Amino acid sequence: MIPALNQPAANQKTETNIKLPLSFIMFGLGSFVISQIILFLNSDSLTNGVFRMPDIWMAAHFLLLGWAVMVVMGAMYQLVPVAFLTAIWNETFGFVQFFLTAAGVLFLSLSLSFFPAYAMIGGGLAVLGVIMFLFQMLMTLTRQKQKNIMSWFVGSALISLLLTIIAGFGLTWSMKYGFSYHNHLLQTHLLFGLTGWFTLLIFGFSYKMVPMFSLSHGFEMKWAKKAFVTYCGGLVLLLVSVWLEMPAGLISAWGLMFAGFTFFVLDMKEILQKRIKKKLDRPFLFSLIAIGFGWLLHFAAFGLSLFQVEDSRIWSWGIYLYIMIWIIFSIMGYLYKIVPFLWWTHKYSGHVGKKDVPVLKDMIQEKWGSTLFISLTIGVLGLTSASLLHVPALVWGFQGIISVTSLCYVSSIIRVLTR
């Protein structure tokens, strides 16, 4: 049985040393810019829809491991104590984990392009870092007295992360020694990483953050269990269908995952309908728009599998859109809220009541944030269209917009740290 959200003990200290989440987030921001610059320099490959290229792998790993995974780890060091009211098990262990993972991700990403035969070394370090993170979370989450639906989403996401890394490690092994199930491993790596790890994690934390940022009250979360069971069931069926090569299973699996996503959307809709804060912050609004994009992409995947579309260009760009407008946009929107929270707590928490302190809204440039998010949406959708239509100049131009916007986004987050 999956219990619903329950209430924690009052008067409990939950703060994490800000340097820990911030180290991950800063590394992530740097990786984000690097990934976009590499993609800009490889516009030709993007135009031709050729993604299985060493430079594109390097960019993908900077984007997904260096940016998305590192930022999410940093955010989890901050959010897990908030959401589950349990302090991080061992912060020193967390710093060691940061340095090992950062070194591993850096070495792995660079080696994929420059010295692929040594990718296993970076991969090994990254695996060690992720396993340490998983151990840290295991030790932290087992302290939670009563499990709730968030525990199930986040726990499953963490298991998926472990399986993503194992599949990824298998991939680097197959690159070095050759292995007949290379494509099956690649699809497993992508599915566990994108749908299992990121999507389940965003679902889980959204059940805490959406009501918190919209000040919602009296919602029931009646679809949450169905969303969890249906989505995870679809994911398992999808993996079985991939390994046993059953096309019919793929259709049912994507159908289940679309249904699971729809149940999650129904809960988010109810939470927003019952919100008290009528005017939502713009960056948070962007995370909500990303939920809409994610729902549409799951619908598209179901449609593509139903009509048995196997064009690798369409699926490759579908994966790109899944990463950018669902996962990355969600993370970017939430980060615009999380970083000011972190910095405010660090700098002003002890000064409340002693002197005038700013409110969180004073620390971010909301209008500038909206411009960046709109520009990024135009860039990503434009890039996808231009590539599918084979217009090299437009591919170059739209990737240029994304690269410049990424730089501006990173600088706007760093600006918060000067407030």
Place this chain on the structure above:
Amino acid sequence: MELVKRVEEALYQVIDPELGINIVDLGLVYDIHVSQNNDVHVKMTLTTPGCPLHDSIVGGAETMIYGIDEVNDVKVDLVWHPAWSPDKMSAHAKQMLM
């Protein structure tokens, strides 16, 4: 002025930094009790369990109350029962969130 009233006025100065509204108008303060030797005991809640501003708001409330000369000792207790609900907010707070 009665000390309870002064404590309440002091708590008007504690602002929830996410919402930009003070904790009294938000309806977070449930009870203020002052003992004979001017020890102050405040019972309050937060809009959501696990609010990341937990320590900041409680610490801010304690600091503001200690700022009143006559106050001897301060204890702020966070409680989840009764749970906070929007109807505890003042009309002013509701207006600010529209």
